[in-house]
Amino acid sequence: MKKLLLFLFFASLGIKSFAQxxxxxxxxxxxxxxxxxxxxxxxxxxxxxxxxxxxxxxxxxxxxxxxxxxxxxxxxxxxxxxxxxxxxxxxxxxxxxSINLSEVKIDPYLGKRILKNALEKAAKYKDENHYLKVFYRQLTSVNNNPTKIHEIFYDIKWNVTRTTGWIAKQTRFAESKNQIAFDLSNQSYFTFGSSGYLIQPNSGTFITTKTLDKYTIEVERYIEQADQDIAVITCKIKKAGKKQFYTNSTYYVGTEDLKIYRLENNILNLPMNLSNGSNFKYPPIVKTIATFKSTSDSVSVLESISTKMYLSVNYMDRMRSSDLSAIVSSLLTVYQEDDSLKNESFQSVKRDTKDKNIVESIKYNADFWRNNPIVKQTSLEDKFSKMMEGQNAFGTMINP
The missing domain is CATH 2.60.40.1120 (Carboxypeptidase-like, regulatory domain)
Structure with missing residues (x-):
């Protein structure tokens, strides 16, 4: 089968024993x-x-x-x-x-002011790094069948803009050859780049303090929490070109502390290249959900980020044109913040980093993964992982 490669154009673990x-x-x-x-x-x-x-x-x-x-x-x-x-x-x-809608329509500019104040507050801490231990899983499904999975434990250096540095600690990878070998080569780069809430991309249009006027910004509702209300603020681009790379976003912002607790992005017209003369039937659609936890600090720190990329591709196989639908999903979860990691030598986040190369650069340690409490899976991931484990397919091996 033909292998399709996609490239995005976005500009010691603290587990010592599982006897718990x-x-x-x-x-x-x-x-x-x-x-x-x-x-x-x-x-x-x-x-x-x-x-x-x-x-x-x-x-x-x-x-x-x-x-x-x-x-x-x-x-x-x-x-x-x-x-x-x-x-x-x-x-x-x-x-x-409880949901409060009573104040939403009174001031049409309130959402823009709250969001602008939240972004300006976060910008004061853009050079303040946080050092996190995270677990990353990526699953590729082609025509509704899981085909590839890889999992990585990282140490990362993060700030409110994005993840700026990483070190892979433990990895494993497996793929099935019963399906077309479809690959998104650097999904982790996209995840790292989307992990902040003060987003400043090199291309495309995202919400920043400088682009607010390009969006229609509204308070959709208030969520009444015990200590403060959370404003749910929607941002929709006013005018987008047919091939323009942009995002529509929803922010969850504390009305008192102006901290951002959740960010949902719908990213459209993401620029991508397909190998071997293949082409997209429809432009790719990407959805991300990032959550941030409140600490004693003045900003919220990354807690998790989920990404899903929906792809519809037309490709040539043995002189015949065929279609495929693929979903590449990933979930990065933070399980520990550890300031001692600041002394480590982090690698820069680069778009030409290949996830599979990173996975295969570290020797597979089956004992580490066995009964690991950090490795939580959805039912689809669990089913595919167990099948790969049964075929001894994890590590740098690929099932026959």
Whole structure:
């Protein structure tokens, strides 16, 4: 099968032992029963944190039981629950925060002022680095079938603009040859570049303090939390060229502290090249969701970022034209902030870095990955990973 390559044009681990109590569960909406992704979890009285994946599932390690879990999400009320014993069906229900629409239409310029103030506040800290331990997983699916997965533990250097440095610590990779070998070569670069909220790209149009006038900016609603309201601010570009690279965004901003807690981007007309004369049937669509946790600092620090790239491609195979649909999804989650990492030698984030090359540069350590509590998976990822493990396909190996 022909291999398609895509290139984007965007300008020691602290795990010593897994002999601990592993709490697993699911977080759902109290009213609808639907899973809630990207819920922050913390064991009260410790620095141990985690986050739910896209299915609302979570895993968090505790030194012993009982413990108290604190759960928070920008659209739900903060909740605490006691965990006294392990359960195979541990479900936590969160109550939606109240929505206030009464002030939304009174001042049409309020959203722009709140967002401008939040961005200007963040800009004061753009040179302040945070050092984070993160886990990254990327899954490629072609025509609804998973074909490739790779996972990386990184140490990263992050600021409110983006991730500026990285070091790969542990990696694994596997792919199936039962499907066309479709590859997005540097999705991690895109994820790193999208991980901040003071975005200053070299090309395209993103929300910055200098581009606010190019957008229609409105407060969609307020989410009433105990300490302050969260303004949900939508930003839609007023006029975009047919081939212009731009994003429409939604910001979740604290009305009192002016911290940004969540950023959702819909990125359109992303410039990309396809190899071997292939072409896009439709322009690529990219969706990102980044969450940020409040600390004692004046800015919110990266907690997670999810990216999904939707691609529809026409390619030539043995002199025949064929179509394929691909989804390349990734999730980066922060599991520890560690200032001692500042002494490490970080590599610069570059768009020509190839993810697979990074994975294969580190010897696969099966013992490290076995029962690792940080490695949370959705059902699709879990099914594909188990199939690859059963075929001894992880590491630098590829299944026959």
């Amino acid at each position: 109590t592993i709490i697993q569960g699911k977080v759902v909406d109290e009213t609808t029963g639907e899973a809630i992704p990207f819920v922050s979890l913390m064991i009260v009285g410790t620095q141990t944190t985690s986050i739910t994946n896209e299915n609302g599932d979570f895993t968090i390690k505790a030194s012993n039981l009982p413990v108290k879990l604190k759960l928070s999400h920008v659209s739900y009320l903060i909740s605490e629950t006691d965990v006294k014993s392990l359960s195979d069906n541990f479900v936590v229900k969160l109550k939606q925060a």
